[in-house]
Each structure stands twice: as structure tokens, then as C-alpha cells.
Amino acid sequence: MLLLGSFAAATAAQAQDAPRVQNKVVGPHGQPELVQFSAAGKAAYRGTADGEQVLRQQLALGVDDKMLPTRVETDALGFTHQKYAQYYKGIRVEHAAYTVHARGGAVESISGDYEQLAGLNTTPVLGVAAALDNALARVGAAKYMWQDAAAEAGLQAAQGDPRATYRPQGELVIVRDLQTDQPVLAYKFNIYAQQPVSRAYVYVDARSGKVVLQDAIIKHATGATATFATAYSGTRALPDETATGGYHLREYTRGNGIETYNCKKSNSYTSATDFIDADNSWTATEYNNANYDNVAGDAHFGAQSTYDYWKAVHARNSYDNAGAKIKSYVHFDDTPGDGKGYENAYWDGTEMTYGDGYTTFKPLAALDVCGHEIGHAVCENTANLTYANESGAMNEGLSDIWGASIEKYTCDKLGLTKSTWDIGEDIMKQGGALRSMSNPNLYGQPALYKGKYWVASTTSPSNANDQGGVHTNSGVLNYWYYLVAVGKSGTNEAGTAYSVTGIGLDATAKITFRMEDVYMTASSTYAQARTYSIQAATDLYGATSAQTTAVTNAWTAVGVGTTTAPPPTGTYCTIKGSSQAYEWVDLVKLGTINRTSGADGGYYNGTATSTTVAAGSSQTISFSAGFKSSAYTEYWKIYIDYNQDGDFADTGELVVSGSSSSAGTLTSTFTVPATAKTGSTRLRVIMSDASATTSCGSYSYGETEDYTLKISGGAAIAAEPATLTGTPLGNEVAQTLQVYPNPATDALRLVLPGRAVAVSVQVTDVRGARQAVPYADGVLNVAGLANGLYTLTVSDGQKVFHERFVKR
Known part of the structure; x- marks a missing residue:
């Protein structure tokens, strides 16, 4: 009797509920997406509790489900829209939200999405640290915002919280696996990458460790990523722009944008056009042509790399620190129709211009040339060094310094190989370079202030005298920078002994830019540069630091001032x-x-x-x-x-x-x-x-x-020995990891020392991101990898071996 009574009551309730619902739309997982109530069936609405009760009834929520209010909005029509978030066993259900729409004290309708989760396991297997590692491997950025001290300080200041950080903390949520279309327990991370720029929520299954979803926070509705076979830097991934009819070399993730145009062998910027590609795969077959169209990719890549360097190393937003757009024009010709390409590249205060070269040069859009020319824009917005005599020489020297530094930074990030201390080596038709920072005399520049090849200052600087030797006398600043970064001992051509212990490129760059940005003025001389650089080093590292000593002693080496700090003796690195x-x-x-x-x-x-x-x-x-x-x-x-x-x-x-x-x-x-x-x-x-x-x-x-x-029986002061003198070692039996064929197309065979069995095999790309590659019986199936350079990390249970391979 009791059972029958219960059944009868339920049937009656359903009969009463039916007229309440005027319309119901059901989603792909069987859940209501929209429920509209009839005039007679509208429930009273006096606040969030009433709304939650309606949701519980209409969505058949269980004891583990809760809908908690988040925010309320009222529109011009008099509707109140109360929004709710779904929780299961106290865990937030991502993207599951419902809204109660009420007017005049009654519920008109409800709409949204919710998950039916009965029986879902909410106990994580994976720890948050391991999950973050998996998330970062998916993003694969070279640098993240929390690794930038200036960005962290800015966030803390903006939030008024000294504990604020961009470092992802990880939150347990429930989210649908994009591949299986099933809800899973996952860690949610807000990952903000600086190089290249991206920001996304990355969800990692808390039980399997798989990345199940990546949801971009920074969105570019018109953005794309080109694959471009450049002339000088291999095939690169370049953010660009989708447009009618194809893709343009424009992108807006960096400052106010990077744009690259085609002057079409004219001297007109106004008539320049976009480069357009139909499928965004800018191949060598299409662009490595007689017109050198592949250098458009180099100009775009060079501008992006230059922006990234200044942002990452010096926390500078474009050359003006205000996000200025960087425009580049290739195929420029100062005298169209004469059959001769323009043999130069320059910054004109507004944009970058690249000629195609003729007798001496190939097209001039190489990476260090891009960095050099935009370096002039940086100088213009900082010291604004007058382009004549010593100040002009240092203007040119600083541009070489930034060209070399940008090239090294980019090569290290992407696994490229270029000659850091040679300027313009990629664009020379007959080999060599324009200038050598490590040996200025090699190309007719002075390594000593007023020494060999020095050009005397003039009261009438002009193009005819290279504005008082600005492209020649820059060799002194170039060599000083090289010595501070790398170090060297010897005797200069003036007979002065010197010893400089290198401090590395990063510290040297920071000191040099502080000198340029904070202390230099338009008329600065080499003597003043010595004073300002020592002060910059003192500001950053202290008056008695190894950095300040290196800066001081390097000026002695190039003949500017005297040594004020003794060379280090008897203290060796650990x-x-x-x-x-x-x-x-x-x-x-x-x-x-x-x-x-x-x-x-x-x-x-x-x-x-x-x-x-x-x-x-x-x-x-x-x-x-x-x-x-x-x-x-x-x-x-x-x-x-x-x-x-x-x-x-x-x-x-x-x-x-x-x-x-x-x-x-x-x-x-x-x-x-x-x-x-x-x-x-x-x-x-x-x-x-x-x-x-x-x-x-x-x-x-x-x-x-x-x-x-x-x-x-030696010398009082040693000169540099010429070469390594030891005889080669005898036994050269290979006991390292061997891989073949290399390059590989489909299969890569691995042979460990003693033909040992690999207990773990890991593949990472040039960004350091892990790649999922099948491995069995000594064979790695690389068919699914994109073309490029990869690193293998293989263990035999005792030792770990590293080897690189190329996928073609």
C-alpha cells in the first residue's frame, strides 16, 4: 500500500508539472539547454534561493550537485538574469553555468549548460607539480611571465599584493576532455607565456596526466601562424594575419604590431603592397625565386625577434617603450629601372627599409641587420646620439651591439647557428662579413682608440667622409663590448697590458643599455662612455663587483682611460x-x-x-x-x-x-x-x-x-699561445647513443652502448616541448612529427644519453 501510494503521488506531480513547461530544448548530452515556463506555471522569484530551487527541480540535481549564484544583471526590459555556477562534490564544473530569467517576481525561463556527473571519481592521482610540468610541456614557451622580475613587480603593484604572481597555482575542476567528450577531474592552470606571447587556461587530467583542453585567454580573431622558408634563418613559424584572399605578413601580438610590405623594386612606400600567400605555407618553391621574395620572411622574422629581445631582456615594449608598430619594407630600390639593386638597409625614423643588394650584398634582411637597424630606433628614443664623429661612431657601435645580441638571443632560443661576433655575414656575396666585433682590424676598423685604422674627427661630417668615420670608429665600442662579454688578456698595440675576465652577454647587455638609456647624451664621447658604463655597472652590480672590474679593464684594453682595478689572480671558478x-x-x-x-x-x-x-x-x-x-x-x-x-x-x-x-x-x-x-x-x-x-x-x-x-724560464707577462698543442687521444671506440638514419623520414633506429635496452625515450622540439612519439624494439616512429630539429633523451637504466636528429 505504501509503495502504491508513492507511485500515485509522483504521477500526480508530473501531471501538475507538465503544463508548467511551455517549451524545452535538450542538448547533445541529454541535458536541458532552455526551459520556458507557461503563464500558469511560472514559479515565484524573490531571490537566489528561489532560482536555485527551480534549477534543482528542472535539472534533477542530485545530493552531490549544487548551483551557486555568481552574478546578477538587470536589462532594459526589466528582466533579472541571475547566473549560477555548477559544483559537484564541492568542485567547480568548468563551463557549466545556468541562468534564471525572472521578471515581475516570477521565473520566465532558465537556460544554460550543466553536467550530469553521478559517480565521477574526484580523487586526484597526479600531484599539482607534475600536472604543471605537463601543462608547460604543451605550451612549450621559451619564457613565461613569472620568470620576468619586472612583470612580477608590475603585477604586485597593480594588485597591491606583494604575494601576487603570474606563476600558475593550479585549481581542481571538472571539465570535458576535448578528445573523448567525457567529463574528467582536472587541474586548471592559467599560463601566461612571454616568448612567444600567449595566455591560456590549460587543463590536465588529474588522474592520467593528459592535457585535455587548452582555452586561449589572449585571442587574435584575425591571427594565424605562417610557416615561412626564409632566406637566412631556415623555416620559421611567424605569426601573421588572415585576410581576404590569403594571408598577410602582419601580426598584432607584439606591441601595436609588426608589418612587412613589398616595395616591388620601387622607392615608394605609399605604393607598397602586402605579400599574400593563399595557404600560409610560404615555401621555398614559391618564394626562393629570382626576385628574392623569401627575404620578406627574414624581415618579418627579424622584426619579431628584435621586439622579443627588447621585451625579454630589457623589459622594453618596442623601440620606443610604448609599443610602437614596426614596419618593414623589402625590395626597395632608390633608383628604379637602372637594373641595380639597392645595396643598403636603414631605419629612417619611421620604418625599416631593405634593399636587394647588387655587387657586394645579397638582400639585406638578415637577422643581425634587422637588429642593427632597429637599434638605431632605440638610440633615437634614448641617448639620441648625434650621427657624426665619436658620438656617431658609438651610435653605429650600439646598433652592432644590439644586432649581435639579438642574433645570439634568437639563435639560443630557436637552436639556430650563426656567427655572433660577425656583423652581416649572411648578406655577403663573397663570404666574410661587414665587421668583426672580436677582431675589428680584420675589416679595417680600429681595435684601439685613435689607433690603427682610426678616422680623425672632422668639423664637416658628410657622406663623403662617412660622417667622420662612424662606420669605422665604431670598432672600438664593438671590441670593448666583446671583451666585457667574453674576456681576454694580452697587450694592445699601444703596448699596454690588459686582462679582462668576461661576464657573459646578458650582464654586458644590461650594463650597455643602462649606459645608453640613462646616462648618455646626444654628444657623448668615448671618454664619457667609459664613465657612464662604469657607473651603469656600479648601479647594477656594485662598485667592487666583477662586472664593474671587467667594464673598467676592457676600456683599458681599447685605449680609453686606465685600469683602476687589478686583474684577478689565483681565484678560479668552481x-x-x-x-x-x-x-x-x-x-x-x-x-x-x-x-x-x-x-x-x-x-x-x-x-x-x-x-x-x-x-x-x-x-x-x-x-x-x-x-x-x-x-x-x-x-x-x-x-x-x-x-x-x-x-x-x-x-x-x-x-x-x-x-x-x-x-x-x-x-x-x-x-x-x-x-x-x-x-x-x-x-x-x-x-x-x-x-x-x-x-x-x-x-x-x-x-x-x-x-x-x-x-x-717563461715570460714575465705571458702572451697568448696560438693553438691547442696536445696530441689526440687514441681509443675512440663509440660508446654513445647512435641514431640512424639521420635525417629521418619515418623511422629512427636507436642503438645504445652494448646494445642495451632503452627503459625510457623522450623527444623534445627546439622549444623544449615534449612530443609524443611511439617507440618499440629500438625503433622510434617519427612519421607524425613536423619537419625540424629534435632532441632525444634516452636512458638504459644507468646513464642518460642525449642526441639530436632531424625529421624531414
Whole structure:
């Protein structure tokens, strides 16, 4: 009887409900999308509780479902639209929202989307840190906003919260997997990338770790990404613009935009047109033509790369720090119709202009040329150095500095190979370069202030005298910049000894730009540049810092002022192998140095042990590796600080370099230069599993040992030795990861040392983003990869091996 009564009551309720609903629209998952009520069936609406009750009834919400009010809006027609968000077991359901539409105190309709989630598991398996790693691998950016201190400070100031950060925190939500169309528990991350610019919500399945959805926050309705086979920088992905009839080389994610136009071998900007491609795949077949249309991609790429450098390294929004649009014009010809291409590129205060070259040059839109010319725009908006005599030379020098820095920054980011310290090497028809920053004399520039090749200042600067030698005398500033960044010791042509310990390109660039932006004026001279750069270094790093010392000593090297800080002596950089689980140095023997050992924790300080060698003598050094089990290929590098300047960076100080997989004793013979400085110095022996290991820092597997070498009969001040003098190592048996064929089209075969089995295989692209690639029985299926350069990371359970391959 009780059961029958319940059934009868339910049937009656349904009968009463039917007239209430005038219209119902059901969505693809069976849920109501719109419910409209009849005049007689409208429920009373006095607030959010009434609205929630209507939703619970009409959507058949369970005990684990809640609809919580978010915001309310009232329109001109008198409707109140109360919005609700769906929660399941207290977890927000993404994109599930419903609205109650009421007027005159009654509910007229409800609409929205909700998820039927009964039985969904809401216990995560994956931790938030691992989920973030997966999200970042999907985005694959070179730099993120939370890695930019200035951006973080700006956010904190804007929000008035010193704890504010762009770093994604991760929120557990429920969202539909875009591939399976099923709701899943996921971590939601707000990821703001700076290079290249993007911002998106990235959702990672909290149980499987799969990225199930990426929802862009920064949207470009007319944007696209071109694949462009450039003339000088390979095939690049370039943001551009969709337009009627195709795609244009315009994009608006950077400042107020980057635009590239075709002058069509005229000297008119007003008649220039867009480059247009039908499918946004700007191939070499289409554009590597007799007209050199492929350089349009180089100009667009160069402008984008230049903007990115200034934004990332100097927190500057375009050349004017106000987001100025960067326009570039290629195929410019100053005298149309004469059959000769224009052999120049320039910034005219408004836009970039590139000629196609003729006798000397190819089209002039190479990356460092782009950076150089837009560097003039930066100078115009900062120091505004007068373009004549010394100030003009430094104007040109600063542009070379920024061209080289932008080229290096971009190459490092994208895995390109270019010559940092040569300017314009890509555009020369007969090889060589326009200028060398590391050796200015090579192309007729001075490396010394008022030294060889210096052009005297003139009271009548003109094009005929190169405005007082601005393109020549810039060599002094170029060489100063190179010395500060890289370091060098020697004697300049004026007979002055110098020693500069390089501080790296990043610090050097920051000092130089502060000099240009904060201190320089239009009429600055080289002497003033010395004062201003030392002050800039002091501001950034302190008066007694290594950076300020390097800046000061580099001016001495180029003949501007005198050394105020002594060169460093006796202080060497630290170095250490991180793991000795599988290999270590077990023998070093040279003269009276004769040490056998086991593992020493990655570094052994044996400087209390010494031997004496004569300048000009031939010496044989013996060394060997100890192995726990398998013998792997080890890379040996042995350094001697011949000029006793506290580093191993000078030419000829690497006396042994080679690789071997032998566990036996290896030997190499080297000659001590006759110019080596008399006295005690450092001998450094490095064994590493990585060929790229240098004389400083930490590395993965291996060990370093230091000893003291006493040199007799040498010079009071050492000159630079010419070359590496050690004989090559003998045993060169390959004990590294081998991959073939390389380049690969469909399948890439992997062979580990001893034909060991790979326990893990990972593929990353040039951005560092992981790629999902099937692997089985020693074969990697790369057919699904886009063409390009990739890095393999493979482990045999003991060691990790790295190798690059090209997919074609």
C-alpha cells in the first residue's frame, strides 16, 4: 500500500508539472539547454534561493550537485538574469553555468549548460607539480611571465599584493576532455607565456596526466601562424594575419604590431603592397625565386625577434617603450629601372627599409641587420646620439651591439647557428662579413682608440667622409663590448697590458643599455662612455663587483682611460661532476704528480701537489677513468692557466681535448709555450660524459681534479699561445647513443652502448616541448612529427644519453 501510494503521488506531480513547461530544448548530452515556463506555471522569484530551487527541480540535481549564484544583471526590459555556477562534490564544473530569467517576481525561463556527473571519481592521482610540468610541456614557451622580475613587480603593484604572481597555482575542476567528450577531474592552470606571447587556461587530467583542453585567454580573431622558408634563418613559424584572399605578413601580438610590405623594386612606400600567400605555407618553391621574395620572411622574422629581445631582456615594449608598430619594407630600390639593386638597409625614423643588394650584398634582411637597424630606433628614443664623429661612431657601435645580441638571443632560443661576433655575414656575396666585433682590424676598423685604422674627427661630417668615420670608429665600442662579454688578456698595440675576465652577454647587455638609456647624451664621447658604463655597472652590480672590474679593464684594453682595478689572480671558478655512480678519474700523472684514486665526490683539490715544467718544453700527461661496470665514452679536457689570470679562457690553455671509452691509461703530449708566465699556476683535469662540458660549472657524470703547475724560464707577462698543442687521444671506440638514419623520414633506429635496452625515450622540439612519439624494439616512429630539429633523451637504466636528429 505504501509503495502504491508513492507511485500515485509522483504521477500526480508530473501531471501538475507538465503544463508548467511551455517549451524545452535538450542538448547533445541529454541535458536541458532552455526551459520556458507557461503563464500558469511560472514559479515565484524573490531571490537566489528561489532560482536555485527551480534549477534543482528542472535539472534533477542530485545530493552531490549544487548551483551557486555568481552574478546578477538587470536589462532594459526589466528582466533579472541571475547566473549560477555548477559544483559537484564541492568542485567547480568548468563551463557549466545556468541562468534564471525572472521578471515581475516570477521565473520566465532558465537556460544554460550543466553536467550530469553521478559517480565521477574526484580523487586526484597526479600531484599539482607534475600536472604543471605537463601543462608547460604543451605550451612549450621559451619564457613565461613569472620568470620576468619586472612583470612580477608590475603585477604586485597593480594588485597591491606583494604575494601576487603570474606563476600558475593550479585549481581542481571538472571539465570535458576535448578528445573523448567525457567529463574528467582536472587541474586548471592559467599560463601566461612571454616568448612567444600567449595566455591560456590549460587543463590536465588529474588522474592520467593528459592535457585535455587548452582555452586561449589572449585571442587574435584575425591571427594565424605562417610557416615561412626564409632566406637566412631556415623555416620559421611567424605569426601573421588572415585576410581576404590569403594571408598577410602582419601580426598584432607584439606591441601595436609588426608589418612587412613589398616595395616591388620601387622607392615608394605609399605604393607598397602586402605579400599574400593563399595557404600560409610560404615555401621555398614559391618564394626562393629570382626576385628574392623569401627575404620578406627574414624581415618579418627579424622584426619579431628584435621586439622579443627588447621585451625579454630589457623589459622594453618596442623601440620606443610604448609599443610602437614596426614596419618593414623589402625590395626597395632608390633608383628604379637602372637594373641595380639597392645595396643598403636603414631605419629612417619611421620604418625599416631593405634593399636587394647588387655587387657586394645579397638582400639585406638578415637577422643581425634587422637588429642593427632597429637599434638605431632605440638610440633615437634614448641617448639620441648625434650621427657624426665619436658620438656617431658609438651610435653605429650600439646598433652592432644590439644586432649581435639579438642574433645570439634568437639563435639560443630557436637552436639556430650563426656567427655572433660577425656583423652581416649572411648578406655577403663573397663570404666574410661587414665587421668583426672580436677582431675589428680584420675589416679595417680600429681595435684601439685613435689607433690603427682610426678616422680623425672632422668639423664637416658628410657622406663623403662617412660622417667622420662612424662606420669605422665604431670598432672600438664593438671590441670593448666583446671583451666585457667574453674576456681576454694580452697587450694592445699601444703596448699596454690588459686582462679582462668576461661576464657573459646578458650582464654586458644590461650594463650597455643602462649606459645608453640613462646616462648618455646626444654628444657623448668615448671618454664619457667609459664613465657612464662604469657607473651603469656600479648601479647594477656594485662598485667592487666583477662586472664593474671587467667594464673598467676592457676600456683599458681599447685605449680609453686606465685600469683602476687589478686583474684577478689565483681565484678560479668552481667545477664539479654531480654523479660518480658509474665513472670517475682514477689516475693523473705528470712529472712528480702521480695520483691514483677512487671517486672523490666530483671534485678533488690537489693544488698542494705540484710539479715543475720549463717554458718551451714538451710534456706527457697520463690519465685514466675508473668504471663501476660498463665502460662509457668519456670526454677529457685538460687546461693549464699559462698567463696566470685566474681562468682557462685564453687561446691555447686547453692542452688536451678528446674522448675515449677505454678503462686503460691514456696519454697525450703537449708543449708548454715559451711565452708562458713564470711561476705557479693551475692544472685542471676534467672527465665528463658530455662533450659540451667547459672549464667551469657543474655537469652530470664524471669528475674534476686540480693540481699546481710551476713554470720556469717563461715570460714575465705571458702572451697568448696560438693553438691547442696536445696530441689526440687514441681509443675512440663509440660508446654513445647512435641514431640512424639521420635525417629521418619515418623511422629512427636507436642503438645504445652494448646494445642495451632503452627503459625510457623522450623527444623534445627546439622549444623544449615534449612530443609524443611511439617507440618499440629500438625503433622510434617519427612519421607524425613536423619537419625540424629534435632532441632525444634516452636512458638504459644507468646513464642518460642525449642526441639530436632531424625529421624531414
